[in-house]
Amino acid sequence: MQLARIPRRRYTSAPTPLEFLPRLSEHLGGPRVYVKRDDLLGLASGGNKTRKLEFLMADALAQGADTIITTGAVQSNHARLTLAAAVKEGLKCRLLLEERVPGSYKPEASGNNLLFRLLGAEQIRVVPGGTDLMQAMQEMADQAGSEGRVPYIIPGGGSNALGALGYISCAEEVLEQSFEKSLPIDHVICASGSGGTHAGLVAGFYGSHSGVPVTGISVRAEKVDQEEKLHVLANATSKLAGAEHEVPRGMITVRDDFVGPGYSLPTAEMTAAIQTFARLEGILLDPVYTGKAAAGLIGLIQEGVFEPQDNVLFVHTGGSPALYAYPDEVLAGDHA
Template identity: 60%
Template sequence: MNINQFPKRNYTDHQTPIEYLERLSKHLGGPNIYMKRDDLLGLTAGGNKTRKLEYLMADALQQGADTVITCGAVQSNHCRLTLSAAIKEGLKCVLVLEERVPNSYNPEASGNNFLYKLLGVDDIIVVPGGSDMQGEMEKVADSLRQKGNKPYIIPGGGSNEIGSTGYVSCALEILEQLEEMNLSIDYMVAASGSGGTHSGLLTGLHGANANIPVLGISVNKKKQEQEQKIYNHTLKTAKHVGANVDFPREKVIVLDDYVGPGYSLETEGMREAVQLAARKEGILLDPVYTGKTMAGLIDLVRKDYFEKNDNVLFVHTGGAPALYAYTDSF
């Protein structure tokens, strides 16, 4: 496994820290909860997509692109960070937003939607929930080509094998930090959505022969569907980076008990998790991904899923700007 072979842009000049959440751990009565602070990554307000974009934008530049096109939900962190990376590179950016919840797009909304405009997005196209997002982006790309532009399409969440390389790198970074801290981790917990982060972590850990289970908390899909998606994506990522592609299917663990009524829709567990992280640790989570993921971790603690002295690492994938579109919920 050699990820140094791939072109990469550098949007973060430091390793993100691993913090011990002492007050939250004490409040819950164990296990020992640690947090990988990928909310502190570079680009506008940080988040996990920054790692993926370091590889995706390098590929776009290598192909001579002058415009990047990507897609996401109406409060997409990925769209915010893709736009930010495009600005850094002097490229244009077009966003295709999927209205996954009917009538949820508000051009005057706060949160990421406000930041799209502040950052100077070139165009926003809104399509109904359930649209063929790849097809919608291809339409935009065809239109741009007819105007003489050179577009580059980045999939939703940056979740292809190129983007997932960023989380193969993150897994290796975590292992290096754990060795320096003389810390052994029993479980890792991360959001499982478009799949790039989850599959990248699995690939990196497997490639390094690190036997740390990764619990993926689904934010949208049912367990069986999401596990198959993550497994397929892990195989592609492993092949891409030259890791052992003999990846055991049973290592893909997805828990779907915390999605609630649907993607981005509120749950009581999410509200409690966001408030606890803020009031116990001074850390902001987001309502869509990390809030529901932390709700899952808290519930698992209360159900004695972990031993009291286990060490659990929560991967904070960012997303706090979306909080400002949910102020009525808190």
């Protein structure tokens, strides 16, 4: 694979850290747990979408766009980071927010919703859950075009083949750090939502012949549907990167038993995971993505999925600004 041939902006000056979590590892009494700190990526408050936006924004600029249109949930990390990238490039940005939980959008809310306003979103349109988001974004693009703008649509999560190249890049970065540290990685855990991060990691590790397995912890979709979507996306991403072989279906693994009652809805395991990471390692997770992914990591360890000597890497995809919109949920009880 040859990513250097594909136009890319750079929003982060160096590789994100790959850190050992000694207190968490001891607490769980299982494998050695490491974390890939993609919460420290560039742009406003960081997060995994930054890697995707490096490729997507390069394409938008190449097409002469002056207005970016994207979509996400009402506390969307992707919307925050897309807006921040647009600001950095001197472009306007319009957001389509899907109210996946009825009544969850509050114009005065904190978290990412506050940052949408602070960063200067040109337009925020809120639609009910289940809306055809691509059609709605196309309507917004048509409106921008009628105003003399040049719009560019970025799908939810930045999770098309071009955006997912960012996580082929991340897989290559992890392997380089693994080599430098003489640290073999036995398993990778990540959140699995719109799919670009999970699919890109699978494509990257498979394309490099590393043999590193990836398990995605679903935050919304059921296992079968999510795995099928990811298989298609992983292969499209591999092809775009110049890979010679398709990613086998068996490389895609999703666990959907940590979603709880639904997307962004709290679970006791999520709350416990957030408190545990914060109080043992000083690392902030979010209640929608990384909190549930970390609950999945802890659950797999408790199930005995890993050997005590394994090195397990948790990919921290960011999202901590959302903590401030869910104070009651993340402080409930005392689980740590």
